[in-house]
Amino acid sequence: MSAALVYEWRRITSIRSTYVLAALFLVATGLVAYLVAQVTQGSFGDPGDGSGEMIDSGSVPLGVVMIAGTNFLSAIFVTTIAAQSFGHEYRYGLIRLTLSEYPRRWLIFTAKLIVVVLWVVALYLLSMLVAFVVVKIAGVAIDPVTSETWLQLLRAGLFLIGYSILAFMLTLITRNLVLGVVIPLLLGAVVEPLASAGLVDRLPWLPQYLPISAGQTFLNGGDDLGRGGVVFLAWVVGLGVIGLVQFARRDA
Amino acid sequence: MIVDVQSLSKTYGSVQAVHELSFRVSPGHITGFLGPNGSGKSTTMRLMLGLDHGTGTTLYEGKKLVDHRPVTKVVGSHLDAKFFHPKRTARAHLRMMGSEAGVSRARVDEVLELVGLQGVADKRPGGFSLGMGQRLGLATAILAEPKVLLLDEPANGLDPQSIQWLRDFLTHYAQRGNSVLVSSHLLSEMQLMADHLVVIARGRLIADESMSQFVSRSTKNDVLVRSSDAVRLATELRAQGLGVAAETPEALAVTGAGTDRIGDIAFAAGIAVRELVNRQASLEDAFLELTSESQDFAAGGDPGAMPADGDAR
Ligand SMILES: Nc1ncnc2c1ncn2[C@@H]1O[C@H](COP(=O)(O)OP(=O)(O)O)[C@@H](O)[C@H]1O
Numbered sequence A: 001m002s003a004a005l006v007y008e009w010r011r012i013t014s015i016r017s018t019y020v021l022a023a024l025f026l027v028a029t030g031l032v033a034y035l036v037a038q039v040t041q042g043s044f045g046d047p048g049d050g051s052g053e054m055i056d057s058g059s060v061p062l063g064v065v066m067i068a069g070t071n072f073l074s075a076i077f078v079t080t081i082a083a084q085s086f087g088h089e090y091r092y093g094l095i096r097l098t099l100s101e102y103p104r105r106w107l108i109f110t111a112k113l114i115v116v117v118l119w120v121v122a123l124y125l126l127s128m129l130v131a132f133v134v135v136k137i138a139g140v141a142i143d144p145v146t147s148e149t150w151l152q153l154l155r156a157g158l159f160l161i162g163y164s165i166l167a168f169m170l171t172l173i174t175r176n177l178v179l180g181v182v183i184p185l186l187l188g189a190v191v192e193p194l195a196s197a198g199l200v201d202r203l204p205w206l207p208q209y210l211p212i213s214a215g216q217t218f219l220n221g222g223d224d225l226g227r228g229g230v231v232f233l234a235w236v237v238g239l240g241v242i243g244l245v246q247f248a249r250r251d252a
Numbered sequence B: 001m002i003v004d005v006q007s008l009s010k011t012y013g014s015v016q017a018v019h020e021l022s023f024r025v026s027p028g029h030i031t032g033f034l035g036p037n038g039s040g041k042s043t044t045m046r047l048m049l050g051l052d053h054g055t056g057t058t059l060y061e062g063k064k065l066v067d068h069r070p071v072t073k074v075v076g077s078h079l080d081a082k083f084f085h086p087k088r089t090a091r092a093h094l095r096m097m098g099s100e101a102g103v104s105r106a107r108v109d110e111v112l113e114l115v116g117l118q119g120v121a122d123k124r125p126g127g128f129s130l131g132m133g134q135r136l137g138l139a140t141a142i143l144a145e146p147k148v149l150l151l152d153e154p155a156n157g158l159d160p161q162s163i164q165w166l167r168d169f170l171t172h173y174a175q176r177g178n179s180v181l182v183s184s185h186l187l188s189e190m191q192l193m194a195d196h197l198v199v200i201a202r203g204r205l206i207a208d209e210s211m212s213q214f215v216s217r218s219t220k221n222d223v224l225v226r227s228s229d230a231v232r233l234a235t236e237l238r239a240q241g242l243g244v245a246a247e248t249p250e251a252l253a254v255t256g257a258g259t260d261r262i263g264d265i266a267f268a269a270g271i272a273v274r275e276l277v278n279r280q281a282s283l284e285d286a287f288l289e290l291t292s293e294s295q296d297f298a299a300g301g302d303p304g305a306m307p308a309d310g311d312a313r
């Protein structure tokens, strides 16, 4: 396994686009953090004194700013890195070299997944740092950090990991980098909102079971945090199983 | 290391690409894997590497490839001159490919120099010519010094000097006790490179024998005799039971005997001989004869004349 990890690490770090995409993600999250901080500042907030009265606190909630960049739009840069794991191999025929070297396919599959998740986690942590620094530089006051803030950050990180794995698996299943990146994006931005709106009368429960919608419910920490998370996880695991089975069975 | 290919078969939809193919690749010499385009050479190599799933098995010294470790010290393969990321430098590509066997940086440099890519080691291969791509592919294959080399049309796109270099390199590689299987649809190329031949057509084995055996099968192995009295000489030779065909009014193509016997017959008959030459059939001749016996290649035309880049993958 360690050799496969080295292989995958060398693969991902020897392509400039990995760094370009990582930089774009950080810039995008920094930018969104700045905008959110500007917009949120000066709006009315709950002073948290239990009075229920809304006053202008002049400060912004840290969690909201930090995870603002982790929406499914700016996450595209991270999911592209994830999709390139298999996407580049299929586009350039490298998969045949890779599998001649690692004929036990589940091994290279696992190594790729591990390395991708490591990158996503590292980029997420960096993006929070960037958002924090941006807010500081902008001179915006931050609300005190609560356990709810940490929970929000954790949910956002898990969403980003799950969302990246969706792109990773869709690329593996379709053997097409562009499809792997675009399908989740289209689902989140177009298909799911339209389906939910269009079928709201006949299938009011539908949005809860759509992958990106469920993921976002989980991300936003809506009241059904449990269900959103479970549905999202089920999609990720389901596609993962389909991806691995296909990968193991089909011709390279 | 002996490679035992045992009844490999592979069907793509309705196309039977490889059918019950068995042969052996032995160490010490180059085995040529010959067949026209679309005959199943590439498919066979992918089956041997476990890339495509078919039926049959390939054993490397009695064991399947997945049961060997490191795999890249057992088999090095070069299937296509374009299997690299256009933006990953040649050096980084080889560093990555050397991970399984733990290949050192020094070895990467050594291999780059060996294939003549040291000057472009840190360049992106997207702009490489076909020949340079072949060199990078070969470098990848030999990186971990495998005991078996599987090379699919490695001479494609190489200039004559490079082909000569490749031939010398592979000959030495094989002589060090390694097994080398090289495919080609270019018969002239094979004739220069291989000692042993595995010939397939339409996914089926046609011949598995030494190059000289294969070539000697052709009826085009004959003796050219030139004489001022060709007509009388022809009568004399036919009387001895030899096959005679007139090529020009002066020259005869004789089969069934060597130059010594033909010379003796002419001498005994008192006929002056001006030229007496053994002619060997080219691989082209042998190949065309053999395949036209069992298959119809009419649609494909002359396999030797097919364009180098017309190869179906
Ligand atoms: N991936 C594939 N899908 C469908 N047909 C294929 C595939 N690969 C090869 N074939 C078919 O199998 C036959 C053998 O092809 P191939 O092994 O590439 O021959 P060669 O390498 O000798 O030119 C051809 O008819 C080819 O069209």
Ligand SMILES: [Mg+2]
Binding pocket: B038, B041, B042, B043, B152, B153, B311, B312, B313
């Ligand atoms: Mg081929």
